[in-house]
Amino acid sequence: MQHSRRNDPTIKTGVRxxxxxxxxxxxxxDDVVVLGLxxxxxxxxxxxxxxxxxxxxxxxxxxLHTAPSTNWEIRTNxxxxxxxxxxxNGDDLPEETxxxxxxxxxxxxxxxPIDSRLPPGGEAVISWLLNVMGASTVPLLxxxxxxxxxxxxxxxxxxxxxxxxxxxxxTLLEVVLDKMPIPGPDVPLHEVLDFxxxxxxxxxxxxxxxxxxxxxxxxxxxxxxxxxxxxxxSSYQDHMKLADMRSRTSALRVLVDASLGxxxxxVHLSPRGALNAVFEYRKLRADRFEAELKAPGGEVAYIYDxxxxxxxxx
Numbered sequence: 001m002q003h004s005r006r007n008d009p010t011i012k013t014g015v016r017x018x019x020x021x022x023x024x025x026x027x028x029x030d031d032v033v034v035l036g037l038x039x040x041x042x043x044x045x046x047x048x049x050x051x052x053x054x055x056x057x058x059x060x061x062x063x064l065h066t067a068p069s070t071n072w073e074i075r076t077n078x079x080x081x082x083x084x085x086x087x088x089n090g091d092d093l094p095e096e097t098x099x100x101x102x103x104x105x106x107x108x109x110x111x112x113p114i115d116s117r118l119p120p121g122g123e124a125v126i127s128w129l130l131n132v133m134g135a136s137t138v139p140l141l142x143x144x145x146x147x148x149x150x151x152x153x154x155x156x157x158x159x160x161x162x163x164x165x166x167x168x169x170x171t172l173l174e175v176v177l178d179k180m181p182i183p184g185p186d187v188p189l190h191e192v193l194d195f196x197x198x199x200x201x202x203x204x205x206x207x208x209x210x211x212x213x214x215x216x217x218x219x220x221x222x223x224x225x226x227x228x229x230x231x232x233x234s235s236y237q238d239h240m241k242l243a244d245m246r247s248r249t250s251a252l253r254v255l256v257d258a259s260l261g262x263x264x265x266x267v268h269l270s271p272r273g274a275l276n277a278v279f280e281y282r283k284l285r286a287d288r289f290e291a292e293l294k295a296p297g298g299e300v301a302y303i304y305d306x307x308x309x310x311x312x313x314x
Contacts (some may be wrong), residue, residue, distance in 0.1 A: 012209060013137040015067065015130070017123040019044055021054045023183040025140065026063065026192045027306055028176065028205070033137070035118060035126060036069030054189060061193060067126050069117055071107040071156055074126075079133055080104055096132050099160045103129070106158035119152040121145030128163050138173055172212055175226045179233070179303050183310040195309050204302035211299035232300045 014029040019040040025032050034040060037059065044052035058064040068074045075081070081104065103125075118125065120143070127139040145153075153159060183192050195201055215225050 011136055011206075013130070013135055014140045015123045015127040015137050016140045017069075017118070017120065018142065019051060019055055020140075020142070021051055021058070021189075022140075023187065023189070023192045024177065024180055026058075026189070027180055027183075027196050027310075031063050031065060032058075032140075033065045033067040033126070033130070035067050035123060036073075037064060037066035039069070057189060063193070067130070069122070071116070071118075074107040074129070074157075075104055080129060100129065100132050102158045103160070107156070116156075119145075120149045121153050124163060125153065125157060125159065128160065138171075172215055172220065172222055172225050175222050175229065176208070176212060176303075178226075179229055179300075181307050181310045181312065184312075187310060192310075195306070201302070201305065204305060207299050208302045229300060229303075233303060 012029050014025050014032040016025075016032060016034050019034055019037070022032075034055075037055070041052050041055050041059075044055065055064055068077050080100065121141075123141065124139040124145070127137045130137045150159075196205070215228075220228070
């Protein structure tokens with residue numbers, strides 16, 4: 001995966017330990033890294049061919065990437081090791097580099113089972129490593145690592161204390177995930193990608209992530225952040241329902257005018273009516289964009305649009 005996106009909190013990468021094809025991941029994250037992706041796809045091909053096929057499709061689309069899954073891969077990964085070698089020539093090591101050096105060195109200790117897969121919680125370690133190297137990632141935990149899981153990790157890796165402490169807290173990202181719709185099994189992956197990779201969708205998603213980053217900087221609790229999102233969603237929904245009703249009414253009028261008037265204009269080889277219809281549609285799009293900008297709670301526009309695109313199936 002790329003590491004050139006440092007300090008941009010609006011470009012997020014999810015990190016998963018297991019091969020999970022989550023449509024919700026595709027809505028919220030630019031991409032997802034999976035620990036030992038190639039090996040997990042190979043295992044899935046005989047057990048769950050559909051999951052394997054979906055993973056291959058997403059990897060080909062540049063959405064899924066691989067990440068180290070064992071102590072050996074951590075120790076030998078050039079993304080981690082080469083920058084360390086370069087920085088070791090200096091007298092003073094930045095704190096994060098020293099922590100990275102200790103973690104990578106501990107991965108190569110002779111007492112470690114270097115080929116065994118990282119236990120639950122390993123995705124948090126890899127996420128921390130990637131972030132130190134300049135990425136912007138968050139671990140996507142199937143469940144919170146238990147005390148025994150952390151003990152197993154400590155037996156094979158030196159862990160920064162802050163990593164273990166943060167692994168037990170609720171996160172604001174989890175609040176956002178709870179608000180996001182989950183596209184149903186009848187929604188194909190390409191439809192989710194088409195929506196999430198649309199330029200307007202990306203703009204709205206990054207506005208939401210900026211609000212998330214701002215709340216994290218301000219130290220907002222998950223409970224307060226959840227209430228703030230609820231209020232913003234309610235205000236935005238009320239505003240945009242009225243704006244959308246007006247847009248639909250105007251669009252219907254334009255369609256009727258076009259069907260009756262434009263054909264007559266074209267028959268007489270005069271495309272004026274067709275051009276007028278095009279201008280009307282452009283104005284409709286501009287009006288809706290203006291309504292979105294003026295709407296209270298505009299930072300949740302992405303959640304609103306995702307709910308309209310992927311409503312819950314009864």
